[in-house]
Amino acid sequence: MKKCRKILHNFISSTKLYEKNIFTVSNMLSAFFHFKWKIMLLNDEYYMQQALREAAKAFEQDEIPIGAVIVVNQKIIARAYNMTEQLNDSTAHAEILALTSAYNFLGSKYLPEATLYVTVEPCLMCVGAMYWSKLSRVVWGADDEKNGHRHVTEPNFPFHPKTKIRTGILKAECALLMKTFFQKRR
Numbered sequence: 323m324k325k326c327r328k329i330l331h332n333f334i335s336s337t338k339l340y341e342k343n344i345f346t347v348s349n350m351l352s353a354f355f356h357f358k359w360k361i362m363l364l365n366d367e368y369y370m371q372q373a374l375r376e377a378a379k380a381f382e383q384d385e386i387p388i389g390a391v392i393v394v395n396q397k398i399i400a401r402a403y404n405m406t407e408q409l410n411d412s413t414a415h416a417e418i419l420a421l422t423s424a425y426n427f428l429g430s431k432y433l434p435e436a437t438l439y440v441t442v443e444p445c446l447m448c449v450g451a452m453y454w455s456k457l458s459r460v461v462w463g464a465d466d467e468k469n470g471h472r473h474v475t476e477p478n479f480p481f482h483p484k485t486k487i488r489t490g491i492l493k494a495e496c497a498l499l500m501k502t503f504f505q506k507r508r
């Protein structure tokens with residue numbers, strides 16, 4: 323009888339332990355995903371901060387202050403800022419220069435593992451270039467009602483079907499730099 327009780331006790335406690343483990347694992351999983359999501363948010367802000375640094379370089383050189391970085395496996399593989407004045411080239415947008423730099427760096431004509439961060443909503447030309455690059459993600463900061471692609475492309479999705487979009491990261495900072503630039507110009 324005593325042995326029987328002991329076995330029963332062991333069984334119950336092992337079941338409880340099992341349940342407890344399930345509970346813990348599920349909690350851990352949910353914490354992990356929450357953490358991962360939070361890390362992704364933090365990452366997006368960090369890399370947009372880096373794109374803003376590029377935009378600030380453009381600002382200092384009297385170029386429209388737009389900056390971009392391209393990230394693969396959490397490493398920045400390309401940085402660029404708008405250079406249309408210096409290069410006398412109306413297509414020398416930050417995104418185009420960053421894409422070319424990334425292709426060269428990786429020795430590849432597609433960037434399916436890469437995320438492109440740009441401080442301002444990309445124009446129609448840049449979105450066309452991004453389509454061909456097959457980027458994994460595109461993240462931009464401030465919207466651009468005048469020159470952004472959306473006033474032409476909406477309601478269509480002009481990026482590659484596999485590309486994911488995120489907008490509004492450090493939106494205020496990105497917009498402020500543009501606003502200050504154009505106020506200074508007037």
Ligand SMILES: [Zn+2]
Nearest residue numbers: 415444445448
């Ligand atoms: Zn552009």
